[in-house]
Amino acid sequence: MHCPFCAHTETQVVDTRVADDGGFVRRRRQCGHCAKRFTTYERPDVSFPSIVKKDGRRVAFERAKLQGSLDLALRKRPVSTEQIDSAIERIEEKLLATGAREVASARLGELVMRELKKLDKVAYVRFASVYRSFEDIDEFRALVDEVRR
Structure with missing residues (x-):
């Protein structure tokens, strides 16, 4: 030094x-x-995979964007910041564990939904309804029915 x-x-x-x-x-x-x-x-220097969007663009993984998505889905829900931080860490660990240089945004979305489903069912439905771009009420009803089971 x-x-x-x-x-x-x-x-x-x-x-x-x-x-x-x-x-x-x-x-x-x-x-x-x-x-x-x-x-x-x-600080540890880790290299997260690039995120490949639906339109083919490649963007750098940003923890802040992931945090923002979870915060939005969990707004006014009884989930602590420690639980959110742990969920983010689990998602990051899974991304790193793939060893891939690129990960599809759909894969990242699935990881987020899996964590939200464990944390809070309402937040899961909020996120999934936007993420999956439901076309009609029947798709939304099917998701709610899935969560109820």
Whole structure:
């Protein structure tokens, strides 16, 4: 690690702390040359697969978009943020476990619906009704009947 003050290459880690959410490690370092201290952050570098949309476009996976979709489906539902975060982590783990460089948006949608079905039936129906683009009330009724079983 280069010192940001003098660019010397020898620095020493003085203190290490894991963030509250465990998402990164904070390290306090001291330069062996100028003795100034600075902070570095260590985060895991994972490469999520690209998402292939229905029209063939490829977009980068964005956790924020996934979070937004779940938040919208779960609005005013009795589900904690911890449960939502866990669902997102499970979806991300499944995406990474595929080992694929690209994943169809339909596959991602199915993963989301599976997690929502476990979390909250109403949120599942909300998400599925938009995701599956129902054409008539009978398709919606079939989904509700499926959930009731």
